[in-house]
Amino acid sequence: MANEMIKTTLFEKHVGLNAKMVDFGGFNLPIQYAGITEEHHQVRTNAGIFDVSHMGEVIIEGERAIDYIQHIFTNDISAMKEFQVMYGLMCYKNGTVVDDLLVYKYNDNKFLLVVNASNKEKDFEWLKQNNKFNVAIKDISKISEIAIQGPNAENILQQMTDYDLTKIEFFNFQEIKVLGEDCIVSRTGYTGEDGFEVYSQNVLNIWDKFIELGASPIGLGARDTLRFEAALPLYGNEISDQINPIEANLGIFVKLDKDFIGRDSLVKIKENRKLKSVGIELIDKGIPRHGYKVLNENDQVIGEITTGYKLKEAAIALALIPVKYKIGDTLYVQIRNKKIKASVVSRKFMNKNYKK
C-alpha cells in the first residue's frame, strides 16, 4: 500500500536523485542511488550520507531517570558523563532482545534514547510498561536525522559549523548549529567508519550542502553491507526476540553486576552458553544469506546464517552456531539444494576506522 507509507522530510530529495525507493518498516526510503557496491566504496574511501529519519527518538526526563534506564538497559550508565552516548540493549525477562539502542545523556535527569524504526511502537509500549520510576517518556521521532560517515565526514561537516568538531569525541555529542539550524550532533554511526549522526527539525539544506561538499547519498542496501562488514548487529538478524545478546557476542554491552530486566536469565545463559556468533567464509561458490541453515559434516543442522553477502569477491557471513566451533573449522551452508563448504573465520572482516 504505497500511498500509506510514511515519507521522511527528505523524500523529494531521494526522488530527485533517482533513488530506488522501498517500503522499510512502513517508511518509504531509498534502497540505493548509484548502486550498492559503489555506495559502499564511497563510504569506505570518502563520505556518504544516510537519511535515517525513520529512527525512533525518545526523551526520558525525571528525577529517577538514571534508575529507570539502569532498569531497562543492559549496559551500565552509572559512570556516564554528560554528553556521552552509550550503546546497549533492552531485554525481555528471558534474556532475548526487545531492541538495541543508543542512550544520550544530557544530565542526570534527562536522556535521549534512539531506537530502531521497525521496533519503535513496541519499544514505546515497553518503556511505558516498565516505568516504575515516574519518568516522563516523550516520543520525539518526528525529528529528522542524517548520518554522515567515512574518512571525509568530519572535514565536510566542519565546513558547515563554527563548532570545533574535534571536541566531540567518539560516542559523545553536542547541541550545536549546523548551517544555522539547531542540531544534536554525535560522533556515532553504523558503518565502522568515523562520522556523525545529525538530528534536527530542518535537514533539507544540510542534506544539499553535504552533497555539494562531496558526500554521496547512500541507501539502505549499502547501509546493511557496511554495518555487516563492520560486524555490527542488526535487530531481526543477529539479535531478536529469539536471540540473546550473550550468545550474539554482545556481552561487553551487558553488565551482569547491576540489575536490569533479563539479568537473571542472562547470568544463567552465560554460565551455560550454547551458541556464539562467528564469521563464515564460503570455500565453494555461492552466497550465504540470512536464514540459511548451517550444517556439520553429518548433514545435521547446527545453526543459521544471520547475515551474509558477497563483498569484494568473498562470500562471507555472520552465523549463530554452537560454541565449540573455532576459527579454521569446516562446516557447510545449505544453499537451496546444495551443501556448500565453508570455513569458520574471524568476525573481523575489516579494521574499523574510528577516531578515538
Add this chain to the structure above:
Amino acid sequence: MEIKEGLLYSTDHEWIQVEGNIAAVGITAFAQEQLGEIVFVELPTIDEEVKQEDTFGTVESVKAASDIIAPVSGKIIEVNETLEDSPEIMNDNPYGAWIAKIELSDAGQLDGLMDAAAYAEFIK
C-alpha cells in the same frame, strides 16, 4: 529500458533466442534493473532435463537471490561458464549474457512466449 527486437520473452523476464531447435536463455534489462547489481550466477547442469516453469538456476544481486525459471522444456546442452567468474557482464549487457542453451522438447511452447512489442507492453 532496452528490449531487443527479434527475441522472445517470458513473463518471468527472461529473453529467449531460438536457433533451430536450440533456445538460448538470459534475463532482460528490466529484470537486471529490478534485481540491481548482479554478483553471482548459479548455472544449471549440462544434460539436466528441465520442464517449463522449473527453477533451473539462480541470479543473485548484492541484496537477494532470484530464481531463473525455465521458459521452455528441454535438455540443457550448454551453460555460459563465463558468468561464474564474471557475473558483472549481465549488468553491462544482459542481452549479451546468455545463461544456458536448452534443446527444445516441445517447440509449441514458443507460441506462448511474447515478442518484443508484447513484452514492452507487459512491463509498462
